[in-house]
Every structure is written in structure tokens, then in C-alpha cells.
Amino acid sequence: MALSEIYSTSLSLLTDLYQLTMAYGYWKQGMAEREAVFHLYFRKHPFGGGYTVAAGLEHAVEYLQALKFSDNDLAYLSNLKGSQGQPLFEQEFIDYLGQMEFSCDVDAVPEGTVVFPSEPLVRVRGPLLQAQLVETPLLTIINFETLIATKAARIKEAAKGDTVIEFGMRRAQGIDGALSAARAAYIGGADATSNLLAGQLYDIPVRGTHAHSWVQAFETEEDAFEAYGEAFPKDSVFLVDTYNTLEGVKRAISVAQKLQPKGFVFGGIRLDSGDLTYLSQQARQLLDEAGFHDTSIVASNDLDEHLITHLKQEGAKINVWGVGTKMITAYDQPALGGVYKLAAIKDGEWEYKIKLSEQLAKTSNPGILQVRRYYNQERYLADMIYNELEPLPNTPQIVDPLDVTRRKTVEEGAKHKELLVPVFQKGQSIYTLPDLPSIKAHTKTEISRLHESIRRYMNPHSYPAGLEGNLHQFKLDMILKLKGKSDK
Numbered sequence: 001m002a003l004s005e006i007y008s009t010s011l012s013l014l015t016d017l018y019q020l021t022m023a024y025g026y027w028k029q030g031m032a033e034r035e036a037v038f039h040l041y042f043r044k045h046p047f048g049g050g051y052t053v054a055a056g057l058e059h060a061v062e063y064l065q066a067l068k069f070s071d072n073d074l075a076y077l078s079n080l081k082g083s084q085g086q087p088l089f090e091q092e093f094i095d096y097l098g099q100m101e102f103s104c105d106v107d108a109v110p111e112g113t114v115v116f117p118s119e120p121l122v123r124v125r126g127p128l129l130q131a132q133l134v135e136t137p138l139l140t141i142i143n144f145e146t147l148i149a150t151k152a153a154r155i156k157e158a159a160k161g162d163t164v165i166e167f168g169m170r171r172a173q174g175i176d177g178a179l180s181a182a183r184a185a186y187i188g189g190a191d192a193t194s195n196l197l198a199g200q201l202y203d204i205p206v207r208g209t210h211a212h213s214w215v216q217a218f219e220t221e222e223d224a225f226e227a228y229g230e231a232f233p234k235d236s237v238f239l240v241d242t243y244n245t246l247e248g249v250k251r252a253i254s255v256a257q258k259l260q261p262k263g264f265v266f267g268g269i270r271l272d273s274g275d276l277t278y279l280s281q282q283a284r285q286l287l288d289e290a291g292f293h294d295t296s297i298v299a300s301n302d303l304d305e306h307l308i309t310h311l312k313q314e315g316a317k318i319n320v321w322g323v324g325t326k327m328i329t330a331y332d333q334p335a336l337g338g339v340y341k342l343a344a345i346k347d348g349e350w351e352y353k354i355k356l357s358e359q360l361a362k363t364s365n366p367g368i369l370q371v372r373r374y375y376n377q378e379r380y381l382a383d384m385i386y387n388e389l390e391p392l393p394n395t396p397q398i399v400d401p402l403d404v405t406r407r408k409t410v411e412e413g414a415k416h417k418e419l420l421v422p423v424f425q426k427g428q429s430i431y432t433l434p435d436l437p438s439i440k441a442h443t444k445t446e447i448s449r450l451h452e453s454i455r456r457y458m459n460p461h462s463y464p465a466g467l468e469g470n471l472h473q474f475k476l477d478m479i480l481k482l483k484g485k486s487d488k
């Protein structure tokens with residue numbers, strides 16, 4: 001289901017006011033339809049990591065497909081007033097918006113692809129007014145979903161093949177923060193969600209256990225387990241820590257033994273407090289002694305990739321991880337700082353544009369950019385950002401934007417592919433959106449092609465990703481020229 005259906009209203013006003021004021025200004029200047037190119041990219045991996053998982057393209061496509069100002073939207077805009085009470089926009093501009101049809105070319109990196117700083121995740125090329133207007137929503141969608149997919153990928157890595165269930169809805173940032181994050185978490189690595197609407201909308205497997213209230217609602221813990229076991233003889237996971245965890249495990253075992261003759265299958269227990277290493281080891285021993293070798297131990301309680309890694313190092317006997325708050329909110333880094341920058345504008349010829357910054361890394365990249373990824377049989381080797389309109393040298397050099405003395409020439413015989421694929425052509429969607437299981441499988445393959453030193457959480461190595469040498473030189477010349485001009 002499209003986000004616009006969820007909110008059952010047009011999303012065309014889901015943008016910052018300044019996008020509309022600039023649109024009006026462009027229109028008045030006769031610049032509205034001048035061809036322009038923008039890139040959406042981030043500058044730094046989230047969570048101090050060594051890679052980022054792109055996500056959100058499906059929702060971006062849905063948003064762009066539905067981009068049309070409705071009569072209600074236009075009426076709202078006509079009624080907007082400036083500081084002196086005057087109408088903010090002329091009626092003729094409102095009429096222009098009313099007949100506007102999205103007509104940009106959009107190229108983007110497929111969801112689940114691993115990406116690196118400065119690489120365009122989305123490139124929008126088309127009428128300046130339109131390409132500008134979509135800045136904010138594209139950033140809203142791609143920043144958030146990419147952030148959550150990356151967090152989930154880290155958590156799944158830490159779980160080392162164990163099942164990870166996303167339990168975060170109650171702590172999510174609002175309704176869409178729960179829904180789009182559940183989808184992004186599934187792309188990144190979560191195996192299931194507790195969020196039923198996300199399950200229905202996106203066809204994500206749903207899983208769950210029961211709450212403490214279930215146990216509290218009965219006279220005894222034993223009664224509670226028995227009642228749950230009778231209701232779900234093949235799908236029971238008992239939460240054992242309401243009163244005393246190890247006593248709870250023993251009660252769960254005795255209930256399972258009592259129900260077994262009736263065909264009960266003892267699915268698992270869940271630990272939700274206390275020392276999860278010690279308790280899981282004790283619980284495993286009790287379960288094994290009773291012959292319940294296949295019964296799972298689920299753990300939850302403020303888990304993230306660091307705690308899961310620590311618990312595993314301690315020898316915890318947990319094989320299912322319920323992860324809520326820290327995954328759904330990307331707790332340790334609540335936003336990805338993706339930006340959307342103008343890189344070229346056509347006035348007869350293409351004119352390249354940059355945004356200067358004190359830091360070279362923050363200066364935007366000019367051109368109509370594409371990303372080439374070099375790889376061999378096992379690994380991704382390096383990424384090169386280049387200007388599609390300029391010829392490439394036979395042996396291109398890749399220049400690290402953070403340290404221009406670091407240059408790389410890709411080994412001979414390396415294969416390559418381009419990361420940005422066509423999504424819209426002249427406003428028409430030409431991209432077949434992959435289904436969610438395919439996107440999820442793509443993430444897994446992508447991460448497996450990165451060296452372990454890039455995948456680790458602590459001080460990962462940086463993957464070689466940078467500007468093609470000529471583009472780097474062109475950018476430097478542009479910076480020097482612009483600085484020369486602005487210093488005068």
C-alpha cells in the first residue's frame with residue numbers, strides 16, 4: 001500500500017515552505033523549466049560504521065508517482081499570506097502548479113545496496129522547479145529508511161545467524177516511524193516484526209510471545225502458561241521473568257511436560273530482565289535436562305548490536321533476539337545527515353555547480369554523477385564517482401575526498417557495474433520495484449561482499465570510495481575559482 005493511501009490524502013504539500021517560495025521565484029524569473037540536476041547523498045556513515053544500506057526507494061517512487069497538487073492543496077496555497085497579509089503566491093503560479101506533471105528523470109541506487117559517503121543514492125534531473133520541490137520529501141524518506149536498514153544490518157550481523165525480531169513499535173517515532181521502520185528493519189536484517197499492520201502492508205512475517213500482563217492476569221504463573229499453551233499448542237513462547245526467572249523456567253517446563261501428551265510443542269521461553277547471560281545458560285541447562293533441546297531461548301530488554309555482541313562473547317545461550325527501541329529509533333544516532341544538492345544547471349550548455357564549505361568533505365560535487373563499483377569474484381573493491389558526461393580515462397584513478405593524497409587505481413581485470421539505475425524517465429516510472437524478499441536477499445549478498453574489516457563496529461576500515469581523478473581536479477579548480485571570486 002502506498003504511503004499516500006495510509007494517510008489518505010495528497011502528499012504534495014509534504015515539503016518545506018521554502019521549496020514553494022523558491023518554486024514561485026524560479027517561475028517568476030522564467031527559470032522554472034530550466035534543466036537541473038540534484039544529487040541526494042550522505043557524508044558520513046551512521047553509528048560510526050563502515051557501510052550504509054540504502055533503503056526507502058519504493059516509498060520515494062510512490063511519492064513521486066502521486067506528485068500532483070490537488071484542488072485542496074492549491075486552495076491552501078492560494079490562501080497563504082505574507083507578513084503584510086498579502087497573498088504569498090500569484091494565482092497564475094497556483095494555476096501553473098495545478099497543471100504541473102512530474103517530468104523528471106530519476107536514477108537511484110536499488111534498496112539493499114551498500115553505499116558510501118558522497119555517492120548519490122538518488123539523482124533527479126529535470127525542470128528546476130520540480131527537481132527542487134521534491135528535495136525535502138526525498139530526504140525524509142531516504143534518510144530515515146536508510147538509517148534504520150543500516151541499524152538493523154548491524155544488529156543482524158551481531159546476532160551471527162540467529163533470528164532477530166523487531167519489537168519496537170511502542171517506542172517508534174510515530175505511526176510512520178513504526179511502519180516504514182519495520183520495513184527498513186526487515187530489509188536490513190530483521191527476520192520478522194511484531195507490528196501487524198507492517199506485516200499486512202509489506203508482507204513481513206509477524207512473530208511474538210506474550211506480555212507480563214498475561215501472567216499477572218492469572219492467579220498463578222502456572223495457570224497463565226497452561227492457558228496460553230492450550231490456546232497455542234504449537235506456537236507458545238512463555239515469558240518467564242514476571243516473578244522469578246529461573247522458577248518461571250521450571251514452571252514453563254512442568255507445564256510443557258503436562259501438555260505434551262495433548263500434542264503441545266514447547267516453542268520457547270523469553271527472558272526480559274536480569275543477567276541475560278547467566279539466566280540463559282541456566283535456562284538452557286534446565287531445558288536440556290528436561291529433554292527440550294529444540295526449545296528456543298528468546299531474549300529482549302534494551303538490546304542492540306553492542307549488547308548482543310557482548311552477550312555472545314560471554315557465552316549466552318540465546319538464539320532469538322527481540323530488539324525494539326534501539327533498532328526502531330536508531331537510538332544512538334537518530335538521524336542520517338543526507339543532503340540534496342544542486343550539481344548542474346543548463347543554460348544552453350551545462351553549467352556545473354558546487355556548494356562551498358570550509359571542509360573539503362562538505363563541498364558538494366559538480367556534474368551529472370554516476371557511481372561505478374569495481375569488484376572481483378569475492379569482494380567489492382572500490383567505488384568511483386564520476387561525471388557521466390565526461391569521457392573516462394583508460395585507467396581511472398579514484399581520489400579519496402577526505403585525503404586527496406590517497407589515490408587508488410583499480411586492479412586490472414576487475415569487473416564493474418553502475419550503481420544508479422533508471423527509475424523515472426521524463427516523469428514515467430520505468431523501474432520494476434523488486435519484492436521485499438528480493439531486496440532483503442540483496443542486502444545480505446551486498447554485505448557479504450565487504451571485507452570483515454569494513455563490517456566491524458569498532459573503528460572499521462574505510463572502503464575505497466572517491467572521486468574519479470579528473471572530476472576531483474575539476475572540482476578543485478572550481479573551488480579555487482569560486483574562492484578567488486568571493487575573496488575579491
Ligand SMILES: Nc1ncnc2c1ncn2[C@@H]1O[C@H](COP(=O)(O)OP(=O)(O)OP(=O)(O)O)[C@@H](O)[C@H]1O
Binds near residue numbers: 274277278302
Ligand atoms: N550479561 C549482561 N551484560 C551486560 N548487560 C546485560 C547483561 N544482561 C542484561 N544486560 C542489560 O542490562 C540492563 C539492565 O537489565 P535489568 O534487567 O537489570 O534492568 P531492567 O531492564 O530495568 O529490568 P526490569 O525489566 O525488570 O525492570 C538491560 O539493558 C539488559 O539488556
Ligand SMILES: O=P(O)(O)OC[C@H]1O[C@H](OP(=O)(O)OP(=O)(O)O)[C@H](O)[C@@H]1O
Binds near residue numbers: 170301322326
Ligand atoms: O527493550 P526493547 O528493545 O525496546 O524491546 C521491547 C520491549 O518492550 C516490551 O516491554 P516494555 O518495554 O513495554 O516493558 P518492560 O521494559 O517493563 O519490559 C518487551 O518486554 C521488551 O522489553
Ligand SMILES: O=C(O)c1cccnc1
Binds near residue numbers: 211270324
Ligand atoms: O511479542 C513480544 O514478545 C513483544 C512484542 C512487542 C514488544 N515486546 C515484546
